[in-house]
Amino acid sequence: MxxxxxxxxxxxxxxxxxxxxxxxxxxxxxxxxxxxxxxxxxxxxxxxxxxxxxxxxxxxxxxxxxxxxxxxxxxxxxxxxxxxxxxxxxxxxxxxFVPGSTLEVLLGKLPQASVAPLIAQLADAACFLESQGLVHRDIKPANIIVNDDFTSLCLLDLGIVYESVATEGDDNRLSGGEFVASLRYSPPEFVWRQEASSDNSAWRAITFYQIGATIYEMLEGRCIFDGYDKPRACLYDSVRWRTPCFTSTSTEDWIVHLAQSCLVKDWRERVSLIDWSSFSGPSEAADFSQIRRSIRLRQIHADEKKVLEKEMNPIDPGITLRKAIWEIQGRVFMEVRRFLIAEQIFPRFSGNHKSISEVEYLLQYVFEADESLNFKGILEFNVLLSLPDASQQSLEVSISALVNGESIFKGLWLEIFSVEKVFERCKLALYTVADKIVPVA
Structure with a gap:
């Protein structure tokens, strides 16, 4: 061999x-x-x-x-x-041979106008497989090639394609007897092989979920369950209990709603919320069915949130939570301070950090005017860290900048409890602010 x-x-x-x-x-x-x-x-x-x-x-x-x-x-x-x-x-x-780049490589680089057409193409390819009595079972960004002008994609790797029609001797498990796909992109019933069914809609539910996970990464520009995946046992818990949070604000509402519906944990609810036509775009006019699905999705998310709180044992919003935020804000304050001292493009500054409430901290940096660096006014840079929802275990990071009291920058993000993540947000914001202040020669 x-x-x-x-x-x-x-x-x-x-x-x-x-x-x-x-x-x-x-x-x-x-x-x-x-x-x-x-x-x-x-x-x-x-x-x-x-x-x-x-x-x-x-x-x-x-x-x-x-x-x-x-x-x-x-x-x-x-x-x-x-x-x-x-x-x-x-x-x-x-x-x-399909030329182009994998969708995995292109995450964060896709033009917004390309997202909807590519979603429709991906769903159409999966629907075609279903019409042939097959299910892909491993749809994910690494198995998708996008051409150079972002107008077309191709679904690759049929290595674990499976017959969706029950055959003699088959135990009819949703997973085909064993889990052989990618954990991050697969629904709970597929990973744990909890359902036994010869109903083709059960296989379709797996495909919908994997397409939804792919859409999530197209919109967010990062891996689904990023920050909740290490050690690997955490990824298993996230797949089973955690509802992915969408933060993109530049995406059409119907696409976010579609992805959220695809990622519902219960497969029967999943196929009741969407069908193949859902991937083609929003309906021309809202009808009772659409309204009903929207209401039901919100109810499902509320139920999933309760289950998450019970199963994942999130950070206690009492002493433990206050301590976590206190530690993060202190370390972020020092990291930003060290960065500003080492980075020569910023003028002299003073800084302080203080508690606004038990779950809110304000970090402030005030820069002197410096003609030699083209900083012609007093710059005030503010970072507000707060906890919007304890069950999400995420920090709200609000950054603003003012020159002589006039606002020149505002930003709001949700981040995991990570000093590195928050510091990177602050550093990028500082560079953006400096770029706005220093005039082009």
Whole structure:
């Protein structure tokens, strides 16, 4: 059995392996070239075949090849050929080569105008798979390629695609007998295999959740459950109990509402709130059904919040909470002070921090006017740290700046209980303020 790593420049089944495109837990993908044609070929790691079993892996390949020769969907990677290669002793799969960047790499860089069309394309590809009796089971940003002008995407990696129609001898579990997908992007019923059903809507609910987790990252520009995922046991708890919080203010309301509905913990509630048409955009006019779904979503979120409070044992809003905020504000104050002393673009300053209430602290920095640095007025920089909701275990960070009493900057964010996160917010705000003050030559 040949180790499939480091084969760039080698030949495989008449194709030249030009470069490595990526690698995952079970294999490596190369750009394969022949004359003027490009394809992607996945070669499976020997250890993966030992772990999963050669027969099982071949069954997965055959399931992917069942799509070959059928009507191709433009937003789904096309599969051409695959099987066992006796020369190398490994399994291979030839696929369409899709140029572009993974959505994972593009998080935080997507134009707002591109989000809705890309969501519709992703859902359409997943819906197409369902029409073929298949479910992807591993939809996530790393498995999605977006083209360079952000107008089109392609859903990749059909490695754990599964038949959504029950077959003889199948135990009909939602997970297909074992959890093989990505924990961060999968719903509770899939991770814990708690539901047994031959109802196709149960599989659809898993797909909706994974699309919702992907939408979350498209909107927020960061991983879902970021800050609540270490150690790994915390990520399991977050998947099971925590409702993701949306902070983006530049997104259309219907997209946020769609993602929130996708991420509902109870799969039956999930499929009652949305269907495939929900991903195409908002309805032209509100109807009773939409109003009912909106009300029901708020009720579900209220219930999930109560469960979170019970199961996750959040920070006590008493002594423990006051101590946590007190420690963070003190450390942030000193970090900002050290930064300002070391950073030569800011003038001399004085600083103080004080308690506004048991759960509110104000950090203040006042800068002298300095003609040599083009700071022509007195700058007042304020950071207010407060706790808006104990159950969310997050800090509200409000930053404002005034020059000679006139406001030049305001910002409001929700952050986890982290000195580093709050300090980074303060540092970025200070640079932004300095950029506004110092004139362009």
């Amino acid at each position: 040949v180790d499939v790593r480091g084969l760039v420049g080698e030949s495989f089944k008449g194709w030249s392996l030009a470069k490595e495109l990526g690698r995952g837990a079970d294999g490596i993908v190369y750009l394969a070239q022949k004359e003027d044609e490009d394809r992607a070929v996945k070669l499976f790691f020997p250890e993966s075949l030992k772990k999963n079993g050669l027969e099982e892996q071949l069954e997965r390949i055959e399931l992917q090849l069942s799509l070959a020769g059928k009507k191709h969907h433009p937003n789904l990677v096309e599969v051409f050929d695959g099987g066992f290669c006796s020369d190398t002793g490994t399994i291979y799969l030839f696929m369409e």
